Amino acid sequence: MTKKEYVKHLLDDTLGLPLDSLVQDYIPGELVDLVSQAVTEGFPMETDPIVERALSRFDEELERAELEQKGYSIRKMRWPRGASHAVCLTHDVDNVGHPRSHLWRTRSRFGFLDLVLGLTGLRSPYDNVQMITEREKEKGVRSTFFFLSGNYDLNAFAEKSTWMTRNGFEIGLHGDFGTHSSMDAMLSAKLRLESSLNIRVEGVREHYLKFEFPITWEIADEAGFGYDATVGQPDKLCYKVGLCSPFHPPSATWRPLNLLELPLTVMDTTLWGYLKLGEPEGFEAVMSMFDAVTRFKGLFVLLWHQEAIKMRGGRIYWRIVDELLRRGGYLDTASGIAGWWRSRGFPLKAEGGIVRPIAKPPQGLVMRVKLSQGARLESRNCSVEERSEFLLVSPLGDEFEIKVI
C-alpha cells in the first residue's frame, strides 16, 4: 500500500464515510503529509489535536462538495446512539505493595488513617484494585486494568479477576520491559498473564508508555491484540499523534493493521511527577484536555495508577469521575470501545442516491444525513429525526435503505 492509500483508509474510517465517497486524488498533499507524520513520528510537543482539527476542516469541505455534486452527504456518527464523545477509564497496576520503609519515607503523601493502616500492616494503601472496582461499580462505570505479568504474585488476583470480568471490568496486559520491541518478550508476557489469571486479554499498554514507531504496533498486532493504549507522552499534556479517536496504525509498509490504537489523553503521573501541579490545577488540566477532546467528538482516555488513588493528587480521581459522568457521553472499557469502533467500520454503499449496508451494522448506529435544497429523503427500516441542519437516521435492523430524491 502507498502512504496516500493508508491516509485514505484512515479518513474513510475516522470520518465514517460510505465506500467510494472519497476519491484519493481529492485528498490534499498537506493532509497526507500531516497524517503520515503523525503515525510515523508523532508530535511529542503538540498541545492541540492538530490532525483531528485538519480532518474536521477537510470533512467540512468534502461535505460542501458532496452537497453540490450529489445533493446529499452521509456520515456514520462516531459513537453509539450518536453520543457526543467517548470516555475510557484505565488503571495501570505497576505495584500492589511497597516495604513499610518506603511508606514511612513517603508518609506525607497519605492521610493519617491510610498511613496507620499501612504501617501496621492491616491494609496496604498501594493495593486498591478491590476498592476501585467496588466504587466504580456503585457509580455505574466500568474500567480497564492493565496488569504487569512479572512484578507481583498474580495468583493473588485469580479470584478477583474472575469477579472483575464477570462484572464488566476488563483486564489487559501492562507490557513489561522489552515487550515494546521484542516479539518473544511480548508473547511470553501475554502467556504469563493469561495463564496465571485464566483469561484472554484483548489489549495492551506498555509500562512507562514505552513506544517505538512502528515496531511496537506491529508486535502488538502480530501477538494477536485487538488494541493498544500506549501512545501518549509521559512528561507533557499533549496529543502525541494529533488524534483523539481510535485508528488503525500502519505497518512499516503502510498496511493498516488490524490493531486499533486508542490514544492516551491524560496520565496521572504527568500531572504530579512531571508537571508538579497542585490538586486544583491538576483537576483543571484534566478537564481542559477533556474539553479539547469533546470539541472533536473524540475519545478521552484517562490513565490513573491504582497504587496512587489514596495519595495526595491521586485521590482527586473520584472528583474527576463524577465530573465526567455529569458531562455524559459514551463510557466503556477499552475493549468495549475498540469493539464498537471496529463494528462501526462496516461497509456502507452509496450509489445513485441509494445507501445500503453491505455487512451487518452495529446496534446503536446513527447516521447524519445532510440534504441540499430541494432534496428529500425516503427510508426503509430506519427511524429519522429532524434537526435544524441535518437528519439523524438510525437503522432499526441489519437491513435498511436510505434513498435521496
Ligand SMILES: [Zn+2]
Ligand atoms: Zn506502568
